[in-house]
Amino acid sequence: MSTSAYKNLVERCSEIALYNSTSALLGWDQETCLPKKGVAYRAEQCALMKGRSHRLFCAPEVGGWISECEDGDVGEDPARLANVRDWRWAYDRATKLPEELVETSERVRAHAMSAWASARKEDDFSKFRPHLETIIDISRQKAECFGYNETPYDALIEDYERGTSTADVAELFEELKPQLREIGLAAARRSETVSEEMLNGHYPQEAQCAFNEKVARAFGFDFEAGRIDTAVHPFCSGLAPGDTRLTTRYDEKDFCSSLYGVLHETGHGLYEQGLPAEHHGTPVGNSVSLGIHESQSRLWENHVGRQPAFWEHWFPVAKEVFGPLSSRRVDEVIAFTTRSRPSLIRVEADEATYDLHIVLRFEIERDLIAGDLAVADLPEAWNTKFEEFFGLSVPNDTEGCLQDIHWSMGALGYFPTYTIGNLGAAQLFAKAHEHLPGIDGELASGNYARLLEWLRCKIHEPGGQMLPSDLMRVATGEELSPSYHLEHLRSRYL
Amino acid sequence: MSTSAYKNLVERCSEIALYNSTSALLGWDQETCLPKKGVAYRAEQCALMKGRSHRLFCAPEVGGWISECEDGDVGEDPARLANVRDWRWAYDRATKLPEELVETSERVRAHAMSAWASARKEDDFSKFRPHLETIIDISRQKAECFGYNETPYDALIEDYERGTSTADVAELFEELKPQLREIGLAAARRSETVSEEMLNGHYPQEAQCAFNEKVARAFGFDFEAGRIDTAVHPFCSGLAPGDTRLTTRYDEKDFCSSLYGVLHETGHGLYEQGLPAEHHGTPVGNSVSLGIHESQSRLWENHVGRQPAFWEHWFPVAKEVFGPLSSRRVDEVIAFTTRSRPSLIRVEADEATYDLHIVLRFEIERDLIAGDLAVADLPEAWNTKFEEFFGLSVPNDTEGCLQDIHWSMGALGYFPTYTIGNLGAAQLFAKAHEHLPGIDGELASGNYARLLEWLRCKIHEPGGQMLPSDLMRVATGEELSPSYHLEHLRSRYL
Numbered sequence: 001m002s003t004s005a006y007k008n009l010v011e012r013c014s015e016i017a018l019y020n021s022t023s024a025l026l027g028w029d030q031e032t033c034l035p036k037k038g039v040a041y042r043a044e045q046c047a048l049m050k051g052r053s054h055r056l057f058c059a060p061e062v063g064g065w066i067s068e069c070e071d072g073d074v075g076e077d078p079a080r081l082a083n084v085r086d087w088r089w090a091y092d093r094a095t096k097l098p099e100e101l102v103e104t105s106e107r108v109r110a111h112a113m114s115a116w117a118s119a120r121k122e123d124d125f126s127k128f129r130p131h132l133e134t135i136i137d138i139s140r141q142k143a144e145c146f147g148y149n150e151t152p153y154d155a156l157i158e159d160y161e162r163g164t165s166t167a168d169v170a171e172l173f174e175e176l177k178p179q180l181r182e183i184g185l186a187a188a189r190r191s192e193t194v195s196e197e198m199l200n201g202h203y204p205q206e207a208q209c210a211f212n213e214k215v216a217r218a219f220g221f222d223f224e225a226g227r228i229d230t231a232v233h234p235f236c237s238g239l240a241p242g243d244t245r246l247t248t249r250y251d252e253k254d255f256c257s258s259l260y261g262v263l264h265e266t267g268h269g270l271y272e273q274g275l276p277a278e279h280h281g282t283p284v285g286n287s288v289s290l291g292i293h294e295s296q297s298r299l300w301e302n303h304v305g306r307q308p309a310f311w312e313h314w315f316p317v318a319k320e321v322f323g324p325l326s327s328r329r330v331d332e333v334i335a336f337t338t339r340s341r342p343s344l345i346r347v348e349a350d351e352a353t354y355d356l357h358i359v360l361r362f363e364i365e366r367d368l369i370a371g372d373l374a375v376a377d378l379p380e381a382w383n384t385k386f387e388e389f390f391g392l393s394v395p396n397d398t399e400g401c402l403q404d405i406h407w408s409m410g411a412l413g414y415f416p417t418y419t420i421g422n423l424g425a426a427q428l429f430a431k432a433h434e435h436l437p438g439i440d441g442e443l444a445s446g447n448y449a450r451l452l453e454w455l456r457c458k459i460h461e462p463g464g465q466m467l468p469s470d471l472m473r474v475a476t477g478e479e480l481s482p483s484y485h486l487e488h489l490r491s492r493y494l
Numbered sequence: 495m496s497t498s499a500y501k502n503l504v505e506r507c508s509e510i511a512l513y514n515s516t517s518a519l520l521g522w523d524q525e526t527c528l529p530k531k532g533v534a535y536r537a538e539q540c541a542l543m544k545g546r547s548h549r550l551f552c553a554p555e556v557g558g559w560i561s562e563c564e565d566g567d568v569g570e571d572p573a574r575l576a577n578v579r580d581w582r583w584a585y586d587r588a589t590k591l592p593e594e595l596v597e598t599s600e601r602v603r604a605h606a607m608s609a610w611a612s613a614r615k616e617d618d619f620s621k622f623r624p625h626l627e628t629i630i631d632i633s634r635q636k637a638e639c640f641g642y643n644e645t646p647y648d649a650l651i652e653d654y655e656r657g658t659s660t661a662d663v664a665e666l667f668e669e670l671k672p673q674l675r676e677i678g679l680a681a682a683r684r685s686e687t688v689s690e691e692m693l694n695g696h697y698p699q700e701a702q703c704a705f706n707e708k709v710a711r712a713f714g715f716d717f718e719a720g721r722i723d724t725a726v727h728p729f730c731s732g733l734a735p736g737d738t739r740l741t742t743r744y745d746e747k748d749f750c751s752s753l754y755g756v757l758h759e760t761g762h763g764l765y766e767q768g769l770p771a772e773h774h775g776t777p778v779g780n781s782v783s784l785g786i787h788e789s790q791s792r793l794w795e796n797h798v799g800r801q802p803a804f805w806e807h808w809f810p811v812a813k814e815v816f817g818p819l820s821s822r823r824v825d826e827v828i829a830f831t832t833r834s835r836p837s838l839i840r841v842e843a844d845e846a847t848y849d850l851h852i853v854l855r856f857e858i859e860r861d862l863i864a865g866d867l868a869v870a871d872l873p874e875a876w877n878t879k880f881e882e883f884f885g886l887s888v889p890n891d892t893e894g895c896l897q898d899i900h901w902s903m904g905a906l907g908y909f910p911t912y913t914i915g916n917l918g919a920a921q922l923f924a925k926a927h928e929h930l931p932g933i934d935g936e937l938a939s940g941n942y943a944r945l946l947e948w949l950r951c952k953i954h955e956p957g958g959q960m961l962p963s964d965l966m967r968v969a970t971g972e973e974l975s976p977s978y979h980l981e982h983l984r985s986r987y988l
Contacts, residue, residue, distance in 0.1 A: 018538055018542045040735075224530045225531035226529055242532040
């Protein structure tokens with residue numbers, strides 16, 4: 001009996017996955033292709049897909065099947081046990097949201113993303129403000145539906161990093177903050193002689209595309225099962241089995257901007273391509289959390305891609321396609337790609353200052369949700385805090401509180417996962433070195449196969465079978481800790 | 495009571511339109527973006543969307559609402575009356591197809607399109623053959639479900655050109671065939687001095703894109719509600735309100751190939767962008783038939799875009815972006831773009847020979863469906879007929895029976911609409927001249943607004959309100975006739 005209940009759940013999840021993957025394509029297309037006048041109708045399409053998926057999962061029979069699995073015997077297979085555990089968690093959570101709220105939320109989101117893009121382009125926060133007010137309001141409604149221990153933000157963060165509370169993040173961030181400031185100041189002093197324009201030149205977009213693809217392919221990204229496109233905000237979307245799409249943006253004066261965007265998204269893409277295909281659609285077939293996802297992107301971007309050894313290997317290749325590099329030395333490229341200084345834009349921030357951007361966003365969004373900060377006061381709060389954290393005054397909202405897409409997507413509680421990912425990346429990379437003797441030599445010769453294989457085995461193939469904290473403990477032999485990340489930053493930047 | 499039934503139908507159709515437009519995006523993406531390994535899953539997504547749309551329309555309550563509208567009083571509004579008439583036709587037709595056949599058909603189609611693309615690339619008909627056999631089989635099953643008067647092909651053509659029978663097409667084509675051959679021979683003699691390589695040079699894809707977009711914009715295509723991408727087979731997809739997408743393909747030696755592809759698809763796109771948005775989702779909001787659709791693409795491609803006046807205006811603009819044109823004269827470009835000779839590829843065929851390609855395909859697909867020709871014998875039948883019609887031997891299947899995407903899409907009965915469109919284009923363009931004194935001068939100065947306005951009023955804005963034959967009669971004052979097209983060809987090519 002529980003076997004047929006389990007089978008019913010898998011079938012239902014396959015149908016839901018078809019809707020979700022179609023939703024994901026609608027979203028990808030909106031960011032990369034959709035003409036302006038198609039936005040309104042796209043919002044309706046997204047709302048329908050999300051509503052349908054929600055309805056299929058929240059149907060009473062699904063709850064019945066989950067109970068049957070819990071009460072009956074689904075066997076000892078850990079994947080089955082994990083699926084049942086996660087279905088229960090997700091079902092209880094999803095059935096707390098009225099369908100109308102899910103559809104409204106989707107509709108609001110599509111409009112808000114479009115308004116955000118215009119507001120950012122025209123540096124006009126007032127165009128985004130009413131949309132964000134609605135989004136904060138909807139997020140609070142969702143938190144009330146979900147329930148929480150201490151503060152509504154607890155309920156939101158749960159979507160992105162299960163088992164993490166607002167207090168956990170606040171405590172971690174309070175511990176990190178003074179050390180990050182110390183590292184940031186020292187790193188900036190160390191980089192004083194490295195000019196931001198040092199490598200400036202004309203790097204045609206086409207040449208950047210070709211070089212980025214070459215590196216992504218070397219890392220192991222499968223271009224028969226994925227692609228790279230252009231979007232305002234770089235992202236990775238694991239649309240469906242065999243279809244993982246990355247985006248980046250191009251600055252023809254600076255090839256590093258698109259390159260490191262691609263290396264980062266390739267890390268996400270490798271994770272998506274490495275998930276267990278046989279479990280697609282069920283929780284075990286999914287990535288386990290955003291923090292773990294981000295640990296993969298950061299590992300490839302920063303630990304692999306900003307190593308001196310990376311450039312020792314790739315500099316000759318880059319010289320062949322980028323004319324302006326002919327007069328540069330490899331140590332200059334290394335110094336440039338590990339330079340650090342306080343800066344305005346998170347996605348372009350260096351490692352030494354990056355986490356402070358996250359701490360800032362966490363504090364602001366926590367206050368927005370708690371009602372301690374009004375949306376109307378967001379630009380001022382942002383700018384004040386920015387001055388305090390980085391000693392920089394923010395010249396406009398486009399480079400300030402309008403720079404990130406997340407809030408327009410309704411993704412409140414998402415930002416902390418970036419720093420959780422940074423900690424995970426450092427811890428995994430350190431452990432990979434312990435487990436893989438000789439790996440440095442392989443990386444230095446552009447051979448990434450064994451590192452990828454290790455990540456496949458430790459992180460990708462388990463999919464969603466464990467909770468994120470358990471996965472990290474099993475993979476590295478200890479709890480997630482800030483020490484590896486801080487040690488990495490100190491050794492690179494001090 | 496019939497008012498609420500009508501309202502229910504409109505609401506149901508809006509939901510169906512969301513599924514259909516999402517399907518259309520899945521299809522567009524498959525042709526332009528989808529990585530190879532994503533094809534199998536895409537087939538499942540398409541099948542789900544089509545199945546859901548079919549189920550929503552075929553539900554018993556829909557039949558009930560239509561009957562209520564027929565029996566009750568929906569008022570005198572011609573749009574309402576037309577919607578009720580078309581819903582009845584479509585409902586009776588759709589409910590004849592078992593849902594399983596619809597889903598199987600979608601799944602087969604997605605796989606067949608991918609197999610066709612490989613077979614074409616590798617010139618290996620055997621890779622496509624089993625897929626085509628399944629498609630022919632499914633098409634016959636569909637025809638049996640629909641029912642027909644004389645031959646199963648009657649039931650298929652009805653999907654593309656309502657009210658047209660196999661016998662109608664056969665009679666028309668028998669009338670055209672000798673005249674087309676005579677025109678083709680004379681046109682080829684007239685073009686003997688025009689070399690295929692006359693304009694050859696290096697035309698970078700980027701410059702072609704920019705020029706094509708400029709012309710499409712001048713014709714009136716709204717790029718805030720549409721875009722142009724690259725695909726193996728040029729097509730236009732009216733995905734959703736505010737989102738009409740054209741594709742073309744590029745040959746860097748010959749800018750005319752992508753340009754005339756774009757002019758053709760722009761004609762389709764202008765029709766899609768001009769449909770009555772307030773009726774979106776209902777039959778009145780749709781294009782009326784493929785023949786009418788094709789009349790729009792042919793009118794802009796051939797009657798506008800191959801006029802000498804077109805090049806009188808655009809040649810100086812083209813010279814600015816295309817280096818190799820600097821040494822050419824405008825009369826050479828005019829001669830080149832109106833040259834004619836028997837050729838292998840339909841989409842690159844000139845006007846004087848184009849319809850013979852259609853006659854050939856009609857005869858073959860009619861025989862495939864009737865069971866008079868086996869799929870295994872298709873390449874030979876194609877090549878024999880080609881020799882007979884054009885005096886050319888077909889060197890390989892890629893340039894022979896594998897050249898068109900239609901059969902892989904399951905679109906049997908589609909080809910005749912191209913020639914119906916050619917007749918319509920000539921008739922409409924001739925009537926536009928009668929109705930719009932001075933239009934030649936406007937076209938010669940690159941001003942297309944009044945011609946577009948006339949087409950908007952006569953063809954686009956009525957949407958699906960009339961049957962195709964009625965629309966043509968109301969627009970031009972007479973039945974669709976081959977005389978305008980033959981006269982146009984004679985005056986241009988003899």
